[in-house]
Amino acid sequence: MAESDNNDPMTETMVAAVKETLRHGDSEDGDQQPEITLDSRLDMDLGLDSLSRAELLVNAERRFGVQLPEELLSEADTPRDILDAVARQRGEQPTSDRDRGSSEGLEDTEADRERFEVPDFETLQEALQWHNREHPGRTYLHWVKSYDEIRPLTYGDLHKGALRVANGLFQHDLQQRDTVALMLPTGHDYFYGFFGALYGNAIPVPMYPPMRMSQLEEHLRRQASILNNARAKVMITVPEVCRLSSLIKGLVPGLEHVVTPDELWAKPMDRPVSGPETDDIAFLQYTSGSTGTPKGVELRHANLFANMGAGNEVLKVDQDDVFVSWLPLYHDMGLIGTCLSSLWYGLHLVIMSPLLFLTKPRYWLWAIHQFGGTLSPSPNFGYELCLNRLEDEDLEGLDLSSWRVAFNGAEAVSPDTVERFTGRFESLGFRPEAMAPVYGLAENCVALTLPEEPRKPVIDTIDRDRFQEQGEARPVDADQSGALRMVSCGKPIPHHRIRIVDERGEELPERQEGSLQFTGPSATRGYHRSPEKTEELFDGEWLNTGDRGYIADGELYLSGRNKDLIVRGGRNIYPGEIEETVGALDQIRSGCVAAFAAGMGEREGEKLVVVAETRETDETVHDRLKQEIARITRDSLGIDVDEVVIAKPHTVPKTSSGKLRRNDCRLRYERGELERKEVPVWRQLARLARSSWPQQIRRMGVQAGRWLYAGWAWTALGLVSLPVVVLVNLLPRLSWRWQLCHGGARLLGLLTGTGLHIEGQQRLRELPESCVIVANHSSYTDALVMTALMPVPVHFVAKAELNRFAVLRRFLRLMGVHTIDRSSEQSSVRGSRKVAEQARGQRLVYFAEGSFDAAPGLRPFHMGAFMTAALLDEPVIPVAIIGSREKMPADRWNPRPGPIEVIVGEAIDPEGDDWSSATRLRDTTRRRLLDMTGEPDRLR
Structure with missing residues (x-):
């Protein structure tokens, strides 16, 4: 590996930080690392994904004694970009206490919060209007940007800002029940835009902003499919995306305006536009698209309040509760489960951006500590990130005793993660019964099953062979070799039901695996402008989740997705178990492994393929990893893999919420396009322009x-x-x-x-x-x-x-x-x-x-x-x-x-x-x- 030619101490320190990042979790043999210079590209040359880039920023912070902005996670393309940011910070005094997780500056300005009785609302806008009338100066949320910058937002300010945005939308030709796309990061502007659309009697459509320019084309094309399905007329987004408005409009014929929040900031209306009823669509929640194209779930106000009300019957929340969340606001758990439920109940909400959490996961835990957070959610990987990224010095003085419900959902819950997180943080006040594995889906707003009462997570140990061959979840001793462990996600929330059915749609008894269905007042009536998908969703009064699992003692245990299930020799094989086992290997990037069936193999059934990412480039190492993966899946899981593909970072496609897109991975594999060549941004823009020019010409003609x-x-x-x-x-x-x-x-x-x-x-x-x-x-x-x-x-x-x-x-x-x-x-x-x-x-x-x-x-x-x-x-x-x-x-x-x-x-x-x-x-x-x-x- 070549050193940087520059012997400047800051350059050497930066290169050392990159080396440390590359070594973490990978080969200890430094000779296998790529050449590092200040102009090496973090994606293509160094193979750093979002989590690794976050680790690099942490290493740089510690080495230079500065605090870097979380925007670098998406904006930095080379080590030089990070070093430039360090140089801009050198005029400030180093804050080592902050790096240990100091909570200085996180102050709750609402220590004495008046209690009140919340009436029954019929719409989200009615809820905000009520809070504005009753206590406009009360803080709805605190937005944690950094330890030095915490921005409160009162109900009154949110109400006024929403009225300004609503008027701005009308000045951009908004009609009632038009759809308004929100492609905004976490912050006050997102809430102004969301409620501004509601105040204008429009339908918000949450979307995720682009993370990296290297994936710009794929991102815009994927979002264009959502915008076209939603028939969005206006999109509110960041200035960087606005600069590409002509390209976006070329892909989305019905999109009239692409504007920033500042461009919508108009004179406030006197009051919101009335009209929506409880049975009207509140907003469109698009699915992650892990098994196909994202679908727009129509969520009505009545669905949302039914879901939040049912959840509250179990959780028993009150106005002493504090919700702390880093989840993205385009995700149902982040938007509905935290922000909208906090609005309804009048809870104190604390939010931070996902980028801030990825770069500095200690912020999440220290926000819980400082604000007395009682409720806080995360997918399983968030708990894993805290386990793997935080050092003991980061946690010195941390107190998690206020945390009474730690929701773990949105992806498969690992029993190992649950046990390790509880074990490590119990000494810091985290109670084992606070860990709450849950299950939900956008088609039911968010929550479907919850633990009925505080308890330690329930882990069911079952016979692996019986389960895979016959679908029977027969309990065995916890210490039995080769047993399969499943985590309970609780029971259905009140007024909702679940059942397990076979391929004919007939209900199965307890401890028999099959397809999961549900029904209840939170259930959507269908997908937006997609009658075929809506028809597939329904089985009479029941809705198909697409997930598999079994019920034991009334509690739900999930085993995987129907579309991802692989059948080999009469056995059901679950990709998630293979991926978790392979991802635990040294030199394999955890969370970046995909298992799927492709074509017809030489043996029974389809060909079982495992794609695993690594930063290693040596072919000898690749051959050894292939052999090790084949051995460990056979010895640990009893599964023979037909082909193992060792790929470079960013090969396995994922959704905006981090879920594997196994079907896309399979299609790329079958087309021979698995490892796509990195395309320069200018070429991506050129291809977008070439494909959108006919629509742009038509649009120019209409405008003329x-x-x-x-x-x-x-x-x-x-x-x-x-x-x-x-x-x-x-x-x-x-x-x-x-x-x-x-x-x-x-x-x-x-x-x-x-x-x-x-x-x-x-x-x-x-x-x-x-x-x-x-x-x-x-x-x-x-x-x-x-x-x-x-x-x-x-x-x-x-x-x-x-x-x-x-x-x-x-x-x-x-x-x-x-x-x-x-x-x-x-x-x-x-x-x-x-x-x-x-x-x-x-x-x-x-x-x-x-x-x-x-x-x-x-x-x-x-x-x-x-x-x-x-x-x-x-x-x-x-x-x-x-x-x-x-x-x-x-x-x-x-x-x-x-x-x-x-x-x-x-x-x-x-x-x-x-x-x-x-x-x-x-x-x-x-x-x-x-x-x-x-x-x-x-x-x-």
């Missing part, structure tokens, strides 16, 4: 068409309005002036291709000589629509601010427009009385909302129109305008093609001339317009 239409619309407005304004100033009669404007508005609609469809035209012909016409208001085009609509002269009632413009003031006066000061309810009422005195015998037109914004829904009504109608004893004619918001949205000056529909309602007569009569008239008119427009009520 829109701008041409907008230009023509404004030109047509100028051509029509100029002679109209001139002639209005010359014509002596109001009726003539009105007919001129009416005809001009009709001509403008004709020139711009705006079809005006009118329902209730007969009511227009029979308009009383004296009445009050009330219309909804959502666009600047509404005045033109009403002018084109009315065949007889009417008098608009407008806000007094329009009189500030001299030319407009004269035009309004000539057209008989009345102006009212609406700065307060009192001035509006006084103005209405003045109008009532002047306008008897006139047809008055009011836009009762007074103003508009980009959000859908009827805003609060001003009282002027209804007070005038009550004082004059004149009927109110409700008029619904539909389509004008789409024609020209608020804050946008580019009109779009499309028709406008108008519905003229039946007259509503006042019941008196006092304030209460006017109020009843307003409420009746509002209900009519809500029904006629189909708009949500923004008073709710």
Whole structure:
């Protein structure tokens, strides 16, 4: 191995850190290590995956006495990048105490948290609104970025931020029930985006951001399939992804906007858009895709609350509990199991990014220590990472006695990991009964089985041969050689049921292995826009999980996935057991082994293949590893492997949550593409551009068409309005002036291709000589629509601010427009009385909302129109305008093609001339317009 040519002490220290990382868990023979320079690529040249890169950052921190940002895990491509980050930190005092896990700076600002009773919510947005009303200053979560930077987020701040994002989404053409993709890392912006979409009555779609540029093309293509299935119209993401927006839009035809949270940060709406009910879709949770293409699980608000409520019946959480989580927010356990359940119950939530955990796993345990964490989840590998990565000095002074439930789920639970973690951390206050192996899946929101009460994990020891050959889980002595150990995942949560069935769908007795099915109020109704997959999911009232296992004493024991099961000579072989056994070998990368059946072998059944990653490059070592893998699987498991493939790092494909994609691995093996050549980023981008250019050209054509239409619309407005304004100033009669404007508005609609469809035209012909016409208001085009609509002269009632413009003031006066000061309810009422005195015998037109914004829904009504109608004893004619918001949205000056529909309602007569009569008239008119427009009520 060649040393770096640079003898600078910092360079030598950096190279030594790389050497230490390469030696850890691999060959002790340094001659087998690759050549190391400051410009060696961490992926291609050194073979470092995410966990190894995290270890390198830890080694560098300890050697240089600095604390490096977790962003380096994904941003650093070479040792030089890490060394540059060290140099930027050299001006700070080394913090060795922090490296030992010092908790300085982790302070809970809510030591005395008031208790409250949480009502029964029907939607997630209702839950946040309630917390905002009751205790806006209460902290919902603490975001741990580092020991020096911990950012709180109150319910009030989250509510206000969500209203800002919701308004920003509407300014980017969001329609109700559109889908909004969230490709954001852990942080406040994620929560603003998620609840902003909900506040806009849209459907959030959590997605994971790219981890490494070396896998950019595969990542974007995989995410494009999700975006296309979800039909996402807007994607909120980081600036780095926004720079690739043209490529992404080329892959996703329906995606209109790719924006950052800052670009959505608009003036807050007054209140969320109402409309969603408990049975509406809350968000789409896409599966990890470990056995195929990710599927969008439709989760309704009712499903979520049923799952959280059932889980609480077992866990008995209260507001003294503190949830600590590093899990990604695009994962069901991270989002639903921690964040949303904390919101519902009003728990204190502490979050950190997965990158921070991978680089510094001590942060997780020290956050539990400092904040008094009582609930905290992790997949099995997270507990393994703490066992393998943390030294005793990292744990000095650590107290885990507050931790009452340590959820272990989302992947296979290893009995060895459970025992070793409990054994090591018991002296630091961790109670064995806190370890809780669980089982859940996105199709049931998250949780399906939990231990019924605190206890030590239950491990079932069964006869291996009987289980593999006959599917019977017959108990044997724990010390019996070759026995198979299975971990209990508990019993079904209340109001839910599970069962085990055979290939014919018939239920099997206890201790007989088969396919796992479930049913209950948390269960999804299906996959989004995938009727075939939905049909496969259901077996009558039962849902297929795709997992295998058995039930003993009412408790669930999992054995693997149906699609991964390998049948050899009448025996069931489970890839997970092979992978765990092979991954424990020296020089084999743990968690980077895949076992699968491919094609037809020379013996019975299919060919059994094991792919194992290693950093070793010597062919002699590869041959020895192949022999050792064949020997250990035969001796320990009684399984003969047909072929062993020793591969370089990053060969075995994985999902975003770290699960093996065995089927993809099999397909690559069969196509001879297992070890793919590393492709430069520029070439990946070029291939993406080449495949997306037809769609980009079509999109450019559509955009050009829109701008041409907008230009023509404004030109047509100028051509029509100029002679109209001139002639209005010359014509002596109001009726003539009105007919001129009416005809001009009709001509403008004709020139711009705006079809005006009118329902209730007969009511227009029979308009009383004296009445009050009330219309909804959502666009600047509404005045033109009403002018084109009315065949007889009417008098608009407008806000007094329009009189500030001299030319407009004269035009309004000539057209008989009345102006009212609406700065307060009192001035509006006084103005209405003045109008009532002047306008008897006139047809008055009011836009009762007074103003508009980009959000859908009827805003609060001003009282002027209804007070005038009550004082004059004149009927109110409700008029619904539909389509004008789409024609020209608020804050946008580019009109779009499309028709406008108008519905003229039946007259509503006042019941008196006092304030209460006017109020009843307003409420009746509002209900009519809500029904006629189909708009949500923004008073709710």
